[in-house]
Amino acid sequence: MSEGVEWGLHCCVTLAWLGDEEPVPAARLAERFQLPPAYLNKCLQALGRAGILTSTPGARGGFRLARAPERITLLDLVTAIEGPEEAFRCTEIRQRCAEANPASREFLRPCAIAAAMHKAELAWRKELAAQTLADLSAAAPRSARDAALRWFGRGEND
Amino acid sequence: MSEGVEWGLHCCVTLAWLGDEEPVPAARLAERFQLPPAYLNKCLQALGRAGILTSTPGARGGFRLARAPERITLLDLVTAIEGPEEAFRCTEIRQRCAEANPASREFLRPCAIAAAMHKAELAWRKELAAQTLADLSAAAPRSARDAALRWFGRGEND
DNA sequence: CCGAATCTGGATAAATATCATCCAGGATGC
DNA sequence: GCATCCTGGATGATATTTATCCAGATTCGG
Numbered sequence: 271m272s273e274g275v276e277w278g279l280h281c282c283v284t285l286a287w288l289g290d291e292e293p294v295p296a297a298r299l300a301e302r303f304q305l306p307p308a309y310l311n312k313c314l315q316a317l318g319r320a321g322i323l324t325s326t327p328g329a330r331g332g333f334r335l336a337r338a339p340e341r342i343t344l345l346d347l348v349t350a351i352e353g354p355e356e357a358f359r360c361t362e363i364r365q366r367c368a369e370a371n372p373a374s375r376e377f378l379r380p381c382a383i384a385a386a387m388h389k390a391e392l393a394w395r396k397e398l399a400a401q402t403l404a405d406l407s408a409a410a411p412r413s414a415r416d417a418a419l420r421w422f423g424r425g426e427n428d
Numbered sequence: 429m430s431e432g433v434e435w436g437l438h439c440c441v442t443l444a445w446l447g448d449e450e451p452v453p454a455a456r457l458a459e460r461f462q463l464p465p466a467y468l469n470k471c472l473q474a475l476g477r478a479g480i481l482t483s484t485p486g487a488r489g490g491f492r493l494a495r496a497p498e499r500i501t502l503l504d505l506v507t508a509i510e511g512p513e514e515a516f517r518c519t520e521i522r523q524r525c526a527e528a529n530p531a532s533r534e535f536l537r538p539c540a541i542a543a544a545m546h547k548a549e550l551a552w553r554k555e556l557a558a559q560t561l562a563d564l565s566a567a568a569p570r571s572a573r574d575a576a577l578r579w580f581g582r583g584e585n586d
Numbered sequence: 587c588c589g590a591a592t593c594t595g596g597a598t599a600a601a602t603a604t605c606a607t608c609c610a611g612g613a614t615g616c
Numbered sequence: 617g618c619a620t621c622c623t624g625g626a627t628g629a630t631a632t633t634t635a636t637c638c639a640g641a642t643t644c645g646g
Contacts, residue, residue, distance in 0.1 A: 271515040272604065279541045280521055295621060304524040309606050315623070328614020329620040344544060357429040357515065363438055366462040369575055382567035383437045386502060386559050394552035401544050409540035417527055430633065453592065467635050473594070486643020487591040 274313040274351045277305055279406070281314065282322070282347060286339040286407045287415050288424055293325070293332030302421060313351060320350030339403035345395055347403075356391050360384035432471040432509045435463055437564070439472065440480070440505060444497040444565045445573050446582055451483070451490030460579060471509060478508030497561035503553055505561075514549050518542035 281299050288294060296314050300307035314333050317323040324336045335342065364381055365372050380388075407415070419425045439457050446452060454472050458465035472491050475481040482494045493500065522539055523530050538546075565573070577583045 271517075273519065274605090275516060275545075276519060276521060276541065279545075283541065293621095297621080302525060303521045305521070306606055308608075311622080312606085312624095318622090325622055326614080327612075327620090327622040329618095330615060331613080331621050333622090344548070358433060359429075361431065361434060363434060363461045363463070364572065367460060367575065367579070369579065376569050376571055379569075382564050383434065383441065385567070386564060387433075387437075387556075389559070390502070390552050390555035393555040394548050397548035397551040398545075401547070406540050406544060409543070411534050411537075413534055414522065417525065421525070421527065432634090451592095455592085464635060466637075469593080470595095470635085476593090483593055484643080485591090485593040485641070487589095488644060489592045489642080491593090 271348075272352060274316070275348055277303065277310055278313050278317055278347055278351050279344070281310070281333075282317070282335065282339075282342065282403055283406050283410065284418050284422075285323070285333065285335050286403050287418050288422055290334040293330070293334045294422065295332040298332070298422070302418075317347070317350050320346065322346055322350055335403075339407055342403040343399045344401045344403075344406075345398035348398055356388065358384070358387035358391065360387075429506075429510060432474070433506055435461070435468055436471050436475055436505050436509050437502070439468070439491075440475070440493065440497075440500065440561055441564050441568065442576050442580075443481070443491065443493050444561050445576050446580055448492040451488070451492045452580065453490040456490070456580070460576075475505070475508050478504065480504055480508055493561075497565055500561040501557045502559045502561075502564075503556035506556055514546065516542070516545035516549065518545075 280303060284299065284302065285294060296311040297307045299305075299314070300310045303310075314323060314325070318325045318333070321336055322342055323333045325331070325333050360381055360383070362377075362381065364370065364383075365377060370377075416425070438461060442457065442460065443452060454469040455465045457463075457472070458468045461468075472481060472483070476483045476491065479494055480500055481491045483489070483491050518539055518541070520535075520539065522528065522541075523535060528535075574583070
């Protein structure tokens with residue numbers, strides 16, 4: 271799994287803590303986590319296209335959550351970064367057997383192997399869909415949240 | 429996920445069908461599925477090191493299942509090919525925050541984000557562990573099994 | 587005992603994906 | 617107007633996956 275998932279998760283949790291009064295520039299988030307600014311920006315763009323973040327261009331612009339943390343699941347995040355394809359992709363090698371006829375009725379139903387892997391993937395997605403950004407923000411220690419608020423200069427308001 | 433997982437699964441299901449009276453050379457399995465022989469061999473070697481297959485060198489040698497299909501789970505197979513690492517790997521970017529002190533007590537407990545991803549991964553593994561090679565062999569249509577037996581010249585005995 | 591078949595493991599190369607940077611263009615606020 | 621900041625494309629660096637080849641060891645069959 272690409273590292274952008276981890277970056278995106280940390281950034282979104284941070285954005286959840288900060289609230290959406292004021293957008294946060296990508297460069298500032300990169301600085302916070304010591305990540306490459308240009309590349310982190312690419313990840314945030316992907317989150318924007320997926321409707322998880324909204325971006326505001328221009329001075330004092332940046333990113334903020336597009337909706338309440340309770341309504342953003344980990345599955346949303348992971349799918350936005352990694353894409354919607356499953357980890358296991360069936361290449362239908364059963365149809366490459368010498369005698370196999372691709373038009374055979376046998377191939378109408380899915381490959382049992384692909385079905386088994388798919389079932390596991392569904393379990394994974396279900397678990398991801400069951401956890402929201404709000405859960406993550408709450409699970410982190412208060413000290414982490416407080417430190418973030420201070421670092422971003424939001425300690426006073428919130 | 430690497431394609432070797434799919435190859436390994438198909439090969440193992442086939443070996444389950446054939447029984448373990450006689451080992452099957454890697455080259456023959458490659459021919460069956462039209463896969464690159466040398467590279468498929470590497471995958472089978474990995475399954476051998478993982479204790480899923482046993483290999484016998486020399487003429488009339490090849491691979492066979494190391495134990496009954498009921499006792500080989502999909503998790504065994506996937507782990508053998510993909511390795512034991514989790515898909516999401518936490519790089520502890522929370523510790524890279526400017527003010528963070530790596531010795532802090534806060535970092536003794538795992539990162540909430542990593543824990544959430546880990547939970548999903550466990551659900552995936554659990555589902556994989558619940559399915560065995562025997563289940564897969566049984567789920568495939570009889571015609572596929574029969575065709576394999578014929579192709580490998582084992583139609584008469586079994 | 588010889589030779590063909592076969593696995594083992596290392597070296598290597600090709601193809602692809604991931605990670606990362608840069609830049610031109612457009613939008614926004616001061 | 618100008619500094620800030622997102623957007624998207626082009627490009628390059630690095631890592632991983634896929635694939636090949638070969639020398640060495642082992643076994644079978646004659």
